[in-house]
Amino acid sequence: MSLAQALFYLMSFIALTSAVFVAATKNLVRSVFMFFITLFALAGLYVLALADFVAITQIVIYVGGILVLILFAFMLSGKETLNAIAQQRRQFISLSKLPAVLLAALFLIVLINVMLKTNADHLGWISQSIQQKNVIQPDAATTENIGVNLMTGYLLPFEAVSILLMIALVGAAHLSRKEGAQ
Amino acid sequence: MISLTDFLIVSAALFCIGLYMIVSKHNAIQILIGIELMLNAANLNLVAFGKYDSLNNGGQMFALFAIVLAAATTAVALAIILNVYKKYKTIDPDRIDKLRD
Numbered sequence: 001m002s003l004a005q006a007l008f009y010l011m012s013f014i015a016l017t018s019a020v021f022v023a024a025t026k027n028l029v030r031s032v033f034m035f036f037i038t039l040f041a042l043a044g045l046y047v048l049a050l051a052d053f054v055a056i057t058q059i060v061i062y063v064g065g066i067l068v069l070i071l072f073a074f075m076l077s078g079k080e081t082l083n084a085i086a087q088q089r090r091q092f093i094s095l096s097k098l099p100a101v102l103l104a105a106l107f108l109i110v111l112i113n114v115m116l117k118t119n120a121d122h123l124g125w126i127s128q129s130i131q132q133k134n135v136i137q138p139d140a141a142t143t144e145n146i147g148v149n150l151m152t153g154y155l156l157p158f159e160a161v162s163i164l165l166m167i168a169l170v171g172a173a174h175l176s177r178k179e180g181a182q
Numbered sequence: 183m184i185s186l187t188d189f190l191i192v193s194a195a196l197f198c199i200g201l202y203m204i205v206s207k208h209n210a211i212q213i214l215i216g217i218e219l220m221l222n223a224a225n226l227n228l229v230a231f232g233k234y235d236s237l238n239n240g241g242q243m244f245a246l247f248a249i250v251l252a253a254a255t256t257a258v259a260l261a262i263i264l265n266v267y268k269k270y271k272t273i274d275p276d277r278i279d280k281l282r283d
Binding site for chain 2: 045050137
C-alpha cells in the first residue's frame with residue numbers, strides 16, 4: 001500500500017467519523033466545530049485527487065467564510081431556546097429518528113450498489129483519457145491551467161457567478177436589515 | 183494509485199449522512215449543515231473525476247463554481263433563518279407553520 005493510499009484511507013476515515021459525529025451529537029456548537037474537521041479532511045481528499053487549488057479554495061471559503069457565518073447565526077439565534085428544544089426531544093430519540101436512519105441507510109445501500117456496478121475505473125472516457133495522456137500528473141502545476149481556462153472557456157459562467165454573488169450579497173444585506181429602518 | 187470507486191464510496195457515505203441530517207434535525211442551522219455535507223460529497227466526486235481531464239479541467243472548475251454557489255446560498259439562508267428567529271422565536275422548521283400573520 002502506497003503512502004497516498006494510506007493517507008486517503010486516513011483522511012476518509014477522519015471525514016466520515018467527524019461527519020457521523022456532526023449528525024449524532026446533541027451539543028449544537030460542538031457539531032459545528034466538528035464540521036470544521038470534516039471540511040479540513042475533505043480538503044485533504046481534494047489534494048489526494050490532485051486538485052490543490054480546489055482544496056485551498058475549500059479551506060478559504062468554507063472554513064474561513066461559511067463556518068464563521070454559521071457560528072454567528074448560532075450566537076444570534078439564542079442558544080438557550082435551542083437547548084430547550086433539544087432536551088424536550090431527547091426521550092423520543094429512538095422512535096423519531098428511526099425513519100431517517102432507515103432512509104439514509106437504504107439510500108446508502110442503493111448508491112454503493114450502483115457505484116460498484118458502474119466500475120468507474122474502466123469507463124469509456126476514462127480509459128480514453130488515460131490513453132491520450134490527458135490525466136493530471138502528481139507533479140503538474142494545475143493552477144495556471146485553471147486560470148487560463150477560467151478566462152477563456154469558462155468566462156461566461158464566471159461572469160454569471162460574479163453577478164449572482166453580487167445579488168446574494170445585496171439580498172442578504174437587505175434581509176438582515178433592522179425592521180423600520182426603511 | 184487511489185481508485186475512483188474509493189472516492190465514490192466515501193462521497194456516497196457523506197451524502198447519506200447529509201441526507202440523514204436534513205430529514206431528522208429539528209434545527210434549521212443543522213439542516214443547512216446537512217445540505218453543505220451533501221454539496222461537499224458532490225464536489226468530491228467532481229474533483230475525483232476531474233483528474234482525468236487535464237486540458238479543460240472540467241471537474242475542478244465545476245467544483246469551484248459549486249463552492250462559490252454554496253457560499254452565496256449559505257449567506258442568504260442564514261439571513262432568512264435570523265429573520266425567522268426574530269419573528270417566531272424558534273428555528274425549528276416543524277413549528278414554523280404559519281404562512282402569514
